[in-house]
Amino acid sequence: MILENTQLIFHNFAVMKKIYLDNASTTAIRPEVIQEMTKVMAEDFGNPSSTHSFGRNAKSVLELSRKSIAKQLNAAAQEIIFTSCGTEANNWILRSAVEDLKVKRIITSKIEHHAVLYTVQALQKEFDIKVDYVAVKPNGEIDITNLVELLAQNHKTLVSLMHVNNEIGTVLDLSRVAPICKQYNALLHSDTVQSIGKKEIDLKELPIDFLVASAHKFHGPKGVGFAFVRKNSGLQPLFYGGEQEKGLRAGTEAVHQIAGMAKAMEVSYANLENERAQISELKKYLIEQLEIDFPGFIVNGSQDGFYNMLNVLLPFSNDKTAMILFHLDMKGIAVSRGSACQSGSIRASHVLAEMLSDEDLRKPSLRISFSHYNSKEDIDILINALKSI
Ligand code: PLP
Numbered sequence: 001m002i003l004e005n006t007q008l009i010f011h012n013f014a015v016m017k018k019i020y021l022d023n024a025s026t027t028a029i030r031p032e033v034i035q036e037m038t039k040v041m042a043e044d045f046g047n048p049s050s051t052h053s054f055g056r057n058a059k060s061v062l063e064l065s066r067k068s069i070a071k072q073l074n075a076a077a078q079e080i081i082f083t084s085c086g087t088e089a090n091n092w093i094l095r096s097a098v099e100d101l102k103v104k105r106i107i108t109s110k111i112e113h114h115a116v117l118y119t120v121q122a123l124q125k126e127f128d129i130k131v132d133y134v135a136v137k138p139n140g141e142i143d144i145t146n147l148v149e150l151l152a153q154n155h156k157t158l159v160s161l162m163h164v165n166n167e168i169g170t171v172l173d174l175s176r177v178a179p180i181c182k183q184y185n186a187l188l189h190s191d192t193v194q195s196i197g198k199k200e201i202d203l204k205e206l207p208i209d210f211l212v213a214s215a216h217k218f219h220g221p222k223g224v225g226f227a228f229v230r231k232n233s234g235l236q237p238l239f240y241g242g243e244q245e246k247g248l249r250a251g252t253e254a255v256h257q258i259a260g261m262a263k264a265m266e267v268s269y270a271n272l273e274n275e276r277a278q279i280s281e282l283k284k285y286l287i288e289q290l291e292i293d294f295p296g297f298i299v300n301g302s303q304d305g306f307y308n309m310l311n312v313l314l315p316f317s318n319d320k321t322a323m324i325l326f327h328l329d330m331k332g333i334a335v336s337r338g339s340a341c342q343s344g345s346i347r348a349s350h351v352l353a354e355m356l357s358d359e360d361l362r363k364p365s366l367r368i369s370f371s372h373y374n375s376k377e378d379i380d381i382l383i384n385a386l387k388s389i
Contacts, residue, residue: 024369065262086214089227140301164194168301205383220264224257
């Protein structure tokens, strides 16, 4: 009997429509990307540093990928340096800015991703640098007036502020912040992991020094990313070895991953207008449905944040908080509590801690993040599942 029940549960789980609403954590790889990567793995296995024809083939895939990525951002190909992920690119830029560019102060915020926050803390321990945290407004936006006040103090400074916050989706207006940093002679690094592939960025127009990207956030493969490093930056490598990436990032390039990333970026930007419109509609629909079924809900951050995510505090009792993700998971629905790395732990999100009271922090907040693969039906299923808790 027990066996039969267990079998029934597994059967139901297998036939159940699975709903993925956690696209800020990672995204499904586009079929065109898988096709491109498979082709490169099968046909272009050479080492791009080799001078024979196998190597030259791989090198050509690498350089065409670099060119294609640079073109999407209106950058020069030599300004794109491939890395293993967004975390590596953030670590590299921040560390070299302190060690090699002799930055004496970093201005950042307490709502950055840990790839920036923990790196800055480690650098502060290791080096004699000052760290200033710019104020965050109650709606999760950076207080630009406070940023200007901090910049007015005379230190050699790097500003590190993320473009789109990965937990609450607030957007930094780079077209406003970049010229301000330039005016005060500060370097600007922006963690653009959540925005590249999902928002236009023109690096001829924006005086930004450093950006980072991660392919798995825009329907590309995991384990590959890149840094945009403005020409003549003076950055030195994070680690040493071969002469790959003009000596700035040693290690044989993952050619198939890089080709997949370039393809993912190309397809994402080619479809951006349509997909953004479709996803924005889904976010609007979710808010409408929450207003009908959970009228006491509160948006963490700003309702006008990035179009692909919504972080909401739901009016559930405290005893239901711990079980909410589990219940949704049992119904085949994937959403996130705060950011992915914290979703398995009971530690409150460091981002929400900046804007919620201790009491609200204990209540259930969910991050629901979309892609073009989602539909209104997915939202109906989520709402029904939440109603049944
Ligand atoms: N920065 C932000 C804003 C992110 O959302 C993430 C991923 O969650 C990262 C950095 C880390 O990127 P990666 O997974 O490529 O190391």
